[in-house]
Amino acid sequence: MHSEFPMPQCFVFRGCRRKLLAFKKSPYSDEKFDLAQRLRAAGLLILLATTNHSKGNEMFRTLLTSAAVLLAFGAMASAETFEVKMLNKGEGGRMIFEPAALRIAAGDTVKFLATDKGHNAESIKEMMPEGAAEFEGKINEEIEVTLTEPGFYGVKCKPHFAMGMVMVIAVGDEAAAPDTFLEGRLPKKAKQNFEEALSGL
Ligand SMILES: [Cu+2]
Numbered sequence: 492m493h494s495e496f497p498m499p500q501c502f503v504f505r506g507c508r509r510k511l512l513a514f515k516k517s518p519y520s521d522e523k524f525d526l527a528q529r530l531r532a533a534g535l536l537i538l539l540a541t542t543n544h545s546k547g548n549e550m551f552r553t554l555l556t557s558a559a560v561l562l563a564f565g566a567m568a569s570a571e572t573f574e575v576k577m578l579n580k581g582e583g584g585r586m587i588f589e590p591a592a593l594r595i596a597a598g599d600t601v602k603f604l605a606t607d608k609g610h611n612a613e614s615i616k617e618m619m620p621e622g623a624a625e626f627e628g629k630i631n632e633e634i635e636v637t638l639t640e641p642g643f644y645g646v647k648c649k650p651h652f653a654m655g656m657v658m659v660i661a662v663g664d665e666a667a668a669p670d671t672f673l674e675g676r677l678p679k680k681a682k683q684n685f686e687e688a689l690s691g692l
């Protein structure tokens with residue numbers, strides 16, 4: 492291919508490399524589909540830009556290349572980060588995650604903030620989609636988890652599990668949690684709060 496635009500190509504692909512590596516490893520998801528579409532479109536635009544040799548089309552080629560760069564960066568920026576506070580006291584009561592229910596897209600990140608001291612955030616093994624990676628934050632630790640597997644995730648604070656310090660994260664569009672979601676052994680207050688959180692999704 493005639494390459495008059497090596498710089499933008501390089502720029503786009505270097506920037507996307509990390510995402511692409513994760514992309515190759517991750518299982519199929521809507522986010523992956525969206526990213527694939529965007530990158531395919533970006534690639535097509537670059538191809539158009541670099542193969543269009545008609546005179547006086549400098550402007551057109553520049554426009555195409557810019558659009559390709561924007562598309563590729565849009566794909567990278569499409570994942571969002573959501574913050575969840577770990578609190579001693581909030582509107583929802585004592586020892587809570589705020590919000591206690593959160594819906595995000597596959598590939599989004601949840602950041603647990605150690606707003607108050609003495610809490611942690613960790614996944615509950617029996618309450619997450621198959622194949623999803625477990626996580627466990629230390630006490631007072633601010634952790635970020637990127638959830639790529641669609642489904643429902645139960646999260647608890649270890650010291651306050653019995654007091655019902657739990658939350659639900661729904662990843663993707665699935666309307667209801669699986670029937671087995673609340674079947675495991677849960678402290679009474681935790682189960683109540685899970686039910687409440689699920690109804691708020
Ligand atoms: Cu706690």
